[in-house]
Amino acid sequence: MERNRKRRHQNALLNQVEHEILMLKERRVHGQADEFLWRQKDNTYSDQFQSKETWQILHGPSPTWDCHRGIWFSFATPKFAFMTWLAAKNRLATGERMECWNTNVHIGCSFCAEPKETREHLFFDCLYSRQIWEALVGGLMGSDYTWKWTNILNQISLNGRIDMRLFIVRYAFQATIDSLWIERNRRRHGEKPITNTILVRMIDVMVRNRLSTMRRNGVKKFEDGIRIWFGTRRLL
Known part of the structure; x- marks a missing residue:
């Protein structure tokens, strides 16, 4: 039985997520362990977690007054x-x-x-x-x-x-x-x-x-x- 098979959702966004996951699986290198990378504010990725930058990415910049x-x-x-x-x-x-x-x-x-x-x-x-x-x-x-x-x-x-x-x-x-x-x-x-x-x-x-x-x-x-x-x- 196939594991993690692609599912069909009523929500188009969820179908797009499923498609992206499938594409990443096809491009992965077999035998290599997965790594956790954290997105930075300049759209780069790092293996170091910084709470300040994560907060800013999640909430966006504060409006100026x-x-x-x-x-x-x-x-x-x-x-x-x-x-x-x-x-x-x-x-x-x-x-x-x-x-x-x-x-x-x-x-x-x-x-x-x-x-x-x-x-x-x-x-x-x-x-x-x-x-x-x-x-x-x-x-x-x-x-x-x-x-x-x-x-x-x-x-x-x-x-x-x-x-x-x-x-x-x-x-x-x-x-x-x-x-x-x-x-x-x-x-x-x-x-x-x-x-x-x-x-x-x-x-x-x-x-x-x-x-x-x-x-x-x-x-x-x-x-x-x-x-x-x-x-x-x-x-x-």
């Missing part, structure tokens, strides 16, 4: 950076996301009459938050100013040497994200609302304190931070 440059950078405040990372990944519990969990929850914007709160609306399609963002960085960004979420992420994630203005925009962006989210949650829990004028002043103090700390610590390339910040700030 360029926005990390504008979120995780030197002298950033970890709390602000983490909140911005959640927003960039669309992990914040906005009205749009809460609707998927509970259809009875209020999903409207806490700052305006928008019926559905999305990340893009909160940052900065909403007039309340847009006025805050423009007052903080409108003068600093000049002709590059934008309030569109995707455009902002692209601008702060530029691959290159960070200068003072880019650092301030990045830091102000993160401080604004964190402050708006806190104020949004305060309103949803029935606390007294804060006007956008007051919120601008609060964020302004955060940015000034950070720049002052860096200057006192002797970070030379950021010595002009305070001057640039005061020279470009706008009143709301």
